Amino acid sequence: MYPLKFEDILRPMIWGGEEISRFKQLPEVHPGIGESWEISQVGDRISVVSEGEDKGKTITELIKRDGANLLGKHVAARYADKFPLLIKFIDAHDNLSIQVHPNDELAMARHNSFGKTEMWYVIDAKPGAGLYSGFSKQITPAEYVERIKNNTITDVLQFHEVKSGDVFFLPAGRIHAICEGILIAEIQQSSDITYRIYDYDRRDAQGNARELHIEQSIDAVDFKMYDNLRTDYAAKNNDAVGLVKCPYFETNLIEVDKSVKRSVSGHDSFVIYMCMGGKVRLTDNNGYTISLHQGQTALIPATLSWVTIEAETSAKLLECYIPE
Template identity: 65%
Template sequence: MMYPLKFDTILKSVIWGGSEICKFKNLPKCQDGIGESWEISQVKDNVSVVSDGSLKGESLTDLMSRYGDKLLGKHVVDRFGDKFPLLIKFIDARDNLSIQVHPNDELAKQRHNSFGKTEMWYVISAQEGAGLYSGFSKQIDAEEYVKRVNDNTIMDVLQFHPVKSGDVFFLPAGRVHAIGKGIFIAEIQQTSDITYRIYDYNRKDANGKGRELHTELAKDAIDYNMYSDLKTIYKPETDRAVELVSCKYFTTNLLDIDKKIKRDIADKDSFVIYICMEGETELTDNNGVKISVRRGDTVLVPASLQWVEISPEKSGKLLECYIPEI
């Protein structure tokens, strides 16, 4: 019998990582410098493993092979086959991350035989004055982009966005972006680990060597169009789903609850992922299976389940994510 699944956390130690992830997830003390926690992943060499219940120890790939559309949903299997379409992360930036861009599906397939990378960020917390980069502040073209990378002025044409807890940014493939220092986010993205690094603030390692840039690869991946309103505007509401992002790769809702709510699964023909941002809740499925979902937990609800009830101890805030039919 399928049931809501939790997975072992995959922690990533990086030079720009901080100390927020272990505290947020209430993990046993771990080393400083943890920049990412991969919550649900089928990326090569980083495949999630079930952490509890009768399926404990099973990998996500094994579950997909065994259960197919009962786990994923028929339209998800028809569209993505044996590839899990999403990668769920927490990211803690103690330092500025590099300016980067991701290719779209067509370019990623051509160059890397991979999905492209469209993603979204939900800001969990941010230090005073912290911000991120998303999009251009003035119209440029590919020729000016290369010139500005070479003369170290690319930062002059990027949009800087001060951020606070609860802010949301949607980042389609092709949009130049970077997370600034002092920001802790939840990230929902296509399953892809392809990043083109554009600029890294001229930082050097202990040997005086800078990180590799992908100037030419990025040139053809960038969307040079100008956009306004790059931050997602939404109206918070209590005890109902508030849509944050809806695109062909995922739909994400915010659930801010102080009483029991019921969420239908059957009508989506997709797995549903819940990521707990605040509080402590109990999730009960239509078979009567109950699990605790605390701050920092991520749960995958199989498509074969009919519904789940989410009951907060006092209050809870969760992201709800699934694959829409197109």
């Protein structure tokens, strides 16, 4: 087994733009792309290996063939033949809808799906750009419904102006939205269940409004008040700093300008690297090497012992795995 890269799954969205094409250094610009699904086993959007002897195989085929050697023993025991994460880049050329995601219990009961806890890493943001996360005042479910109907729901949401490097953790139930002018990396549970609450009365090319899920969302929303929803951290050169640790994933930031060795076997989990900037080479303990530049993602199978990250230029990577 060896470090894996996958074909891009580019998704046009009503709010998408051209930044993903530029950021990923694609050979041509694809207008209107809102998301690039980097590693997915959600619905019919299944990732396909792009390099090496497994080129053309799907992640589903790899899990069926390699099981715990790919996923890790505790991951395979917990998720069987399911890949537990969905890895994305998102370009908010326009505002995304105000939305919320159900937890595992609600998602399984209603949709036979995992819930959707996620995190955001802000790659780039235009001056003044921001996002919504959490409530700015305590409200009741009845007021929540009334504010959606009279278009004032954003008046009671926390707006966070953002810059490159900002991190937000979004457990299932937290109301949120990415606003225009932001490019982010998103790590989330393997789910595409979204309850759309408010969409700025937008219309598609046929003049139709997108469906809202107001009644469904009430049971999913966490109405508690929280302070400081932005994650505080201090970056370390050529070392990992923790960003998020939750039952579904653990994520670190690694900034490198030389060679750094990282354990894989110590996690008993696959490890994912998303390149936020720069260019590196990843070499496993068997000597197999892949190149990873800005906007690319790699999956390191759990059966490998370690991987060396060698900076070709100064680079930033998100490192993610499933904690025991």
